[in-house]
Amino acid sequence: MPKMKTKRGAAKRLKKTASGKLKRHKGWKSHLLEAKRPKRRRRLRKGQLISKADERRLKVLVPYL
Numbered sequence: 083m084p085k086m087k088t089k090r091g092a093a094k095r096l097k098k099t100a101s102g103k104l105k106r107h108k109g110w111k112s113h114l115l116e117a118k119r120p121k122r123r124r125r126l127r128k129g130q131l132i133s134k135a136d137e138r139r140l141k142v143l144v145p146y147l
Contacts, residue, residue, distance in 0.1 A: 092143040104132040
């Protein structure tokens with residue numbers, strides 16, 4: 083059976099945690115930051131786990147991650 087190809091866009095955006103879950107960065111942090119409260123900007127720095135509903139679909143995109 084041939085190797086599966088990794089979707090490179092997904093590989094650049096997702097990381098795998100030690101327990102095997104997928105982690106992503108939050109959006110809305112690219113511009114217009116003066117209008118956002120500092121507390122909101124701090125929260126946007128942190129990563130977030132992929133929801134359980136999306137995890138199986140996204141693991142197909144990055145089989146070797």
